[in-house]
Amino acid sequence: MLRWSAQETGRTIDFSGIVDTTVAPGIAGGAELVALARAAIGHDVDAVPAQKVASVIGPDAAVRAAAVAGAFELYNRIVDATGLPVGRVQRERLADVVETLGLDEFPHAGHGV
Amino acid sequence: MFDFAESPFDIPQSIADMCRRTWEDLAEPGTTWTGADRIAIAERARDTRLDRDGETAELPPAAVDVVDLMSGAPATTSREWIDGVVAELGEQAYLEIVGIVARVVAIDTFTRLVGVAPEPFPEASPGPAVAEPPPAKARKGKAWVNMAGFPVPPNVLSLVPKAQRATNLTAETLYMTGAQMESPDTTIDTLHRTQIEVVATTVSHGNECFY
Structure with a gap:
């Protein structure tokens, strides 16, 4: 989706x-968005990284970024809980992204191939 | 509930409404679990996610295992592990837990990122679980659980229709609707699709989610 x-x-x-x-990352607010997403995964209950995003690309974008982070905490869980496969065609199409991000090291990397 | 008064941001009404609706839904009897069970699952999911000890109301050990793993280390699931817990709990009960944990983690993550303390869970509604038959044409294919329709995220919990509808509401409100996904040039609340996907990809990478 990102590359598309x-x-x-x-x-x-x-x-x-x-x-x-x-x-x-090369897009407006990219570094701040990555920091927010990393904070979403961590457990720092005092962090408010959305304010850093807001200072660069605005408060509405910051709130939406927080929402997207929440959504992917959901999506990641439902696909890993159900063994949703990634097909061979999609894997091949994203081969460069898989290599850059080291996705082949992930637990479910071979599933569905 | 979910007034977001502590937040320095204006929260879209659609998100606040979805959060309230989700909490109300958690408290209601589900397809296989009572309202009290569902709130117990939600509380344990939050405690596990925050690495804190909490009092967990009585749940079957296999249910506790599912909550703990789905909250804290979702990428470590395997076909064998899922087959084991499904054998103990039943497939609908397993998937209902997954839907509850996923929604709680999603909303807790959002509220934390916008500077708000976790919203207390509501009191459970009384009454037994309300059985709902699974779709007749559900199948596994290459997935590890049965599902109806194409093997895509909006269908993975479809063996429990109530859970699937509720999960889709949360996901679509926080991310985007199916229609919005059709466009690579969508902008939502001034955040462009490419920026949205940077966030999505970073979260997925951090969770070691290959999909």
């Missing part, structure tokens, strides 16, 4: 910015 959106809208994304905080 970027390609179709003429944006250039550096996927390594997802896993390496020293690399800017």
